[in-house]
Amino acid sequence: MGAQKGKDLLIKIHDGTNYVTVAGLRSRKIAFNAELVDITHAESADRWRELLAGAGVRRASISGRGLFKDAGSDALVRTAFFSGLxxxxxxxxxxxxxxxxxxxIASxxxxxxxxxxxxxxxxxxxxGALGFVAI
Structure with missing residues (x-):
């Protein structure tokens, strides 16, 4: 993958019919994290940490910063947050x-x-579980 324009990284929220791009974002980021399950014990080789494969909880965080630009996507975000959807x-x-x-929406x-x-x-x-589709 070569260099890409940052503005082409899009965050979209489904409105019940279609995915709506959250408008006005100047920066956006997605981060994937996994909790590790440490199974190190007294007999671990040279006291190196050992981990249990596939046992931790995985999660993703999406963040963005921007300005108000589109009343429709602004209302969708606001409603999702205040309703706890x-x-x-x-x-x-x-x-x-x-x-x-x-x-x-956590924040x-x-x-x-x-x-x-x-x-x-x-x-x-x-x-919940996330899916990935390659372009």
Whole structure:
């Protein structure tokens, strides 16, 4: 995969009919994490840590920062957060693929300077199994 435009990394939320791109994002990120299960014991070779393969909990976090640009996607995000909904989301990574699955908005923050626009920060946490489709 060669260099890609950051603006082509998209975060989308399903509105019941289609995936709607969260508009106005200036930065976005998806992170995958796995908890490790340490099974190290007194007889571990040279006291090196040992891990139990496939035993930890996996999760994904999506975050973004931007400004309000589209009333439809703004309302979708706001409704999902204040209702505590778990929404079907999709992250499109150019020339790589798309990650799809259930996410809940864990954080929605607003900020503004007296001489600038109002911005928002958004964090979503995975709420179930995720799927991957290569592009």
């Amino acid at each position: 778990i929404s079907d989301c999709q992250v499109v990574v150019p020339d790589f693929g798309s990650i799809t699955g259930p996410f809940q 929605l923050e607003f900020a503004g300077e007296h001489n600038g626009e109002v911005t928002f920060d958004l964090t979503l946490e995975s709420a």
